[in-house]
Amino acid sequence: MKVIVDQDRCVGAGQCVLAAPEVFDQRDSDGIVVLLTEDVPAGSEEDVREAARICPALAIELSEP
Amino acid sequence: MNAGIVVVGASAAGLTAAETLRHEGHSGPITVVGDEPHAPYDRPPLSKQVLQGTWEPGKTALRQPDALSGLGIDWLLGTSATGLDAGTRKLTLSDGRVLGCDGVVLATGVTPRRLRDGHELAGVHVLRTLDDAMALRAALLAATSVVVVGAGFLGAEVAAVARGLGREVTVVDPLAAPMIRQFGAEIGGLLADLHTGHGVRVRCGTGVSGLTGAHGRVTHVELDDGSRIPADVVLVAIGSVPAVGWLDGSGLALGDGIECDEFCVAADGVVAAGDVASWRDPELGRVRVEHRMNATEQGRAAAKSLLGDRTPYRPLAYFWTDQYDVKVQAYGVTGAELDFAVVAGEPAAGRFAALYGADGRVVGAVTWNLPREARTLRRFVAERTAWRTALSAA
Numbered sequence: 001m002k003v004i005v006d007q008d009r010c011v012g013a014g015q016c017v018l019a020a021p022e023v024f025d026q027r028d029s030d031g032i033v034v035l036l037t038e039d040v041p042a043g044s045e046e047d048v049r050e051a052a053r054i055c056p057a058l059a060i061e062l063s064e065p
Numbered sequence: 066m067n068a069g070i071v072v073v074g075a076s077a078a079g080l081t082a083a084e085t086l087r088h089e090g091h092s093g094p095i096t097v098v099g100d101e102p103h104a105p106y107d108r109p110p111l112s113k114q115v116l117q118g119t120w121e122p123g124k125t126a127l128r129q130p131d132a133l134s135g136l137g138i139d140w141l142l143g144t145s146a147t148g149l150d151a152g153t154r155k156l157t158l159s160d161g162r163v164l165g166c167d168g169v170v171l172a173t174g175v176t177p178r179r180l181r182d183g184h185e186l187a188g189v190h191v192l193r194t195l196d197d198a199m200a201l202r203a204a205l206l207a208a209t210s211v212v213v214v215g216a217g218f219l220g221a222e223v224a225a226v227a228r229g230l231g232r233e234v235t236v237v238d239p240l241a242a243p244m245i246r247q248f249g250a251e252i253g254g255l256l257a258d259l260h261t262g263h264g265v266r267v268r269c270g271t272g273v274s275g276l277t278g279a280h281g282r283v284t285h286v287e288l289d290d291g292s293r294i295p296a297d298v299v300l301v302a303i304g305s306v307p308a309v310g311w312l313d314g315s316g317l318a319l320g321d322g323i324e325c326d327e328f329c330v331a332a333d334g335v336v337a338a339g340d341v342a343s344w345r346d347p348e349l350g351r352v353r354v355e356h357r358m359n360a361t362e363q364g365r366a367a368a369k370s371l372l373g374d375r376t377p378y379r380p381l382a383y384f385w386t387d388q389y390d391v392k393v394q395a396y397g398v399t400g401a402e403l404d405f406a407v408v409a410g411e412p413a414a415g416r417f418a419a420l421y422g423a424d425g426r427v428v429g430a431v432t433w434n435l436p437r438e439a440r441t442l443r444r445f446v447a448e449r450t451a452w453r454t455a456l457s458a459a
Contacts, residue, residue, distance in 0.1 A: 011109070011385060012392060012436040015358070018443070031392065031436020053365075056357045056383075058107065058127060 001040040002063045003048060005033045009059040016055055020047035033059060070371065071156055071164055073146045074172030075099025077107065077357065078339025080127055081364030082170040087136050089372050093167070095138045098158065100145035100173075103195055104133060109357050111198040112222040113387055117229060118202065122195055146173070151316040151332040168371045171312075171323055171337040172364065175305035175355060180214065183276025188283040189299045192219055204298045208232050212286045212296040214273050216243035218386050220302035221256060224265050225388040227300075234265045235294050237286065239272035244386075248393070248431060249401045249421070255412055255433070256388070263389055268294075305355065307341045322353045327377040329367035338367035344378055349398075356384040381447050394439040397421070397429035397446035404452065408459035409438050418442055420459065422452040 003023060012031025016024040022044050025034045040048045052060040070086055072079045075097050083097050099105070106125040114120035133140070141158070148157035149169065156164045177191035190201045201223070205211060211227045213220045216238035228234045240246060242253030243260065257267050272289040276299060285293045307322040317331050318324035322343035329336045329344055337344075339360040343353040354363075359380060366378040385394040403421040410417030410433075418438040421429035426449045430442035445455040 011387070013358070013383060013385065013394070014436060014440045015383065017440060026437050026440075028437060030434075031394075031439075054358070054361060056109070056361065 001045050001048065001065065002038050003035060003040060003052075004038075004061045004063070005035050006059045006061070007032050009057045011057040011059075013056050016051035016060060019051035019054060020044055023048055024051060069094040069096065069164070069166045070168040070170065071095075071166040072097045072170040072172060073149075073156070074170075074174060074339065074341070075101070075105050075140070075142060076172065076174055076339070077105070077127065077360035078174075078342075078364040078367075079170065079172035080105040081361050082172060082336075082338055082368040083138055084136060085365045085368035086170075086372065087138075089369055091372060095136070096141060096164065096166075097138055098141045098144055098146050098156075100143070100159075101194055101196070102143040104128075104130070104140070104142065106195055107357075108193075111195060112192060112219055113226065115195070115198045116192075116202050116205070116223065116226045122199060125195065145311070147311055149312055149315040149317070149335075151335050154334055167334060169335045170364075170367055170371065171331065171335065171341060172339045172360075172367075173308040173311070173341050175340045176308050177301065177305050178303045180273065180276065180301050180303070182274075183278065183283065184301065186276055186278040186283040187281055188278075188297055189276065189301060191301050192223065193305070201298075201300065205230055205232060208298040210295050211235070211298045211300070212237060212294055213300045213302060214238075214286070215302035215304070216240070216256075216267075216269065217247065217302060217304065218244070220300065221260070221388055222386060223300050223302065224260060225263070228260075228263050228265050229389070232298075235268055235286075235296075236260060236265055237268045237271065237273055237288060237294075239270065239289075241270050243267065243269065245401055248395070248399055249403065249405050251405055251407075251412070251419070252393070252431065252433070253401075259389060259391060268292075305340070307343075307353070309341065321351070324351070327379075328370040328375065329363060329378050330370060334371070336367040336371045338363040342367070346379065347377075354380075354382055356382060358383045381443070383443075391415075391434055392436060393431060393433055394436060395429060395431040396439065396443045397427075398423075399429040399431055403428060406456055408442070408456060410435050418459075420445060420452075420455055422455075425452050426450065427452060427455045
């Protein structure tokens with residue numbers, strides 16, 4: 001599974017970091033999402049799906065193999 | 066349940082509910098009824114990027130067309146529901162059709178409050194829908210003098226955008242500072258300074274007594290203190306009321322919204338979600354939340370509840386506002402009547418975080434241009450940490 005984030009959409013809510021801290025982080029200055037890895041580690045798939053579902057800005061896209 | 070479910074409302078809560086029904090295994094028909102002609106779109110950008118013109122309106126789409134069509138949902142857009150019999154679950158539509166259904170999700174949102182006098186004048190706007198946003202943007206581009214009535218989330222954000230577009234802007238609110246009801250006096254004062262610093266005239270502590278016009282167009286806003294402000298565009302942002310008028314006679318309990326239990330259930334086979342839903346929380350009593358995150362979270366919870374899930378809905382509220390270059394983010398319960406303490410950063414430096422407390426416990430957190438800190442403080446809110454413990458730990 002691969003993750004794409006749209007930093008222009010991101011509102012810096014940090015909900016993705018709460019859901020999947022192994023994949024997402026936030027910039028210090030403005031809280032905008034930073035992707036730690038494009039390739040979702042095995043076992044984190046459901047956390048990342050959850051992150052995409054709860055993102056209040058729809059800034060996370062997943063491509064499932 | 067394997068027959069039809071109808072979702073009334075095609076915005077964030079309704080869309081999320083419909084998707085959740087599919088993902089959670091409901092294979093029967095799903096119909097979504099939406100009174101606007103547009104496919105589901107996101108509302109927070111309307112008072113920000115769409116009004117600024119930095120986003121094309123299409124960018125607010127909540128899903129791409131192929132994702133929507135892949136759900137196997139019957140979309141009845143540009144159609145409103147006009148009545149419901151909750152006992153028999155028969156739904157009447159504006160086109161005269163009557164839909165029978167096994168389950169109903171009610172997600173009709175809210176309607177902006179209007180001014181009692183003068184609201185019908187040309188140049189007077191509200192902002193709830195994409196069409197409202199496009200009309201307001203066109204008006205702002207042609208305006209000289211803009212008056213924003215109400216300094217809540219919407220009013221404060223629109224004032225910032227209108228000022229950014231170079232207009233003369235006045236914000237009027239009967240309370241002592243912008244967003245004081247939402248965030249209290251300290252942050253209210255900072256917001257007043259922020260707007261004033263950007264050249265907005267902040268007229269707090271006085272209400273609007275009426276609008277005057279000439280030839281059917283607004284020309285002035287009259288204030289309670291007797292002053293008159295010239296205006297060619299007025300945004301009325303004085304809150305919203307739940308869109309429940311169509312449910313009169315439905316058999317549902319209607320108070321401040323559709324009254325539901327802690328499982329978002331309003332009646333057998335009828336659930337509610339989003340801005341319109343007033344659910345019961347064991348600690349807080351009746352809760353109704355007009356924030357974006359709640360639309361998603363409650364849309365999911367209500368759909369699962371309709372399919373038999375018995376998890377009480379107990380969200381930790383998250384909300385935010387963007388004004389100029391300031392991002393304010395909050396968790397939990399915030400407001401004027403609570404204890405308030407800055408725990409990180411400095412208000413004077415334009416970056417800080419603070420906690421709200423009640424009865425010796427943390428009930429809310431807010432950050433001002435310190436987004437990562439919001440996540441750190443969330444824990445205190447979620448755990449209802451003792452006030453003194455949180456202040457020394459933060």
